[in-house]
Amino acid sequence: MTKLSVVIPAKNEQENVLKLIEEIINALSDLCSFEIIVVDDGSDDQTFNKLKLAQQQYSASIRILRHAHSTGQSTAVYNGVLIARGELVATLDGDGQNDPTDIPKLLIVANEFAQGADFCIAGYRKCRHDSRWKLLQSRIANSIRSTLLKDDTPDTGCGLKIFPRSTFIKLPYFDHMHRFLPALIKRSGGSIRIVEVNHRARHTGTSKYTMLNRAWAGVIDMLGVIWLQKRNRLPVQSEEH
Numbered sequence: 001m002t003k004l005s006v007v008i009p010a011k012n013e014q015e016n017v018l019k020l021i022e023e024i025i026n027a028l029s030d031l032c033s034f035e036i037i038v039v040d041d042g043s044d045d046q047t048f049n050k051l052k053l054a055q056q057q058y059s060a061s062i063r064i065l066r067h068a069h070s071t072g073q074s075t076a077v078y079n080g081v082l083i084a085r086g087e088l089v090a091t092l093d094g095d096g097q098n099d100p101t102d103i104p105k106l107l108i109v110a111n112e113f114a115q116g117a118d119f120c121i122a123g124y125r126k127c128r129h130d131s132r133w134k135l136l137q138s139r140i141a142n143s144i145r146s147t148l149l150k151d152d153t154p155d156t157g158c159g160l161k162i163f164p165r166s167t168f169i170k171l172p173y174f175d176h177m178h179r180f181l182p183a184l185i186k187r188s189g190g191s192i193r194i195v196e197v198n199h200r201a202r203h204t205g206t207s208k209y210t211m212l213n214r215a216w217a218g219v220i221d222m223l224g225v226i227w228l229q230k231r232n233r234l235p236v237q238s239e240e241h
Helices: 017-028 047-057 073-082 100-110 132-149 177-187 211-231
Strands: 004-010 034-041 061-067 088-091 119-124 161-164 191-196
Touching (some): 004 073, 017 034, 034 047, 061 073, 073 177, 088 100, 100 191, 161 177
Parallel strands (some): 004 034
Antiparallel strands (some): 119 161
């Protein structure tokens, strides 16, 4: 069985996907069995053709899930995890700003948990290579979210995370859910661990999933997560006699 499924949401990343896939293969080839699932989220450039080329070029298991139109990052991640064959899932963004060489660091921490445990290992981009405006937006959003949700995560916007597939599929699905994974997993009794990771400047293209696009929806979603937290009841252990 494939141990690790690497799920990548990608929209119009024709200049980045081949290099990213090569980096992932180099980072994991001597470490564990893995597959790479790239979800082409309605790209209208050459992203899909580049992915087909990667399938021919590399011997690693590369699977492509293609959306007819863009559904958003959360749905792309969700659909990728649904078809994953690995016990563990690693997610990272398709723009190349997450560094695949950090995946082994997160995997070491993930392997400390017993089989069947619910957890999320979340990357923390302590030194970010973004514009001042983007950094300010992120700082404000993270501060508000952390205060209200108490999710033990300083940087929930980091796309680099590892969690069991079995944990993910138990979570409630909604748009933008990927930004609330630590809070949702903690709500269900899971553990959150933070690992400091590298963050790289984007070499080509522009961000497709921007904060301004999701700001209002994010407020509504956060209120929904707060409601879920207040209504949650963890299972009570019982013994049959």
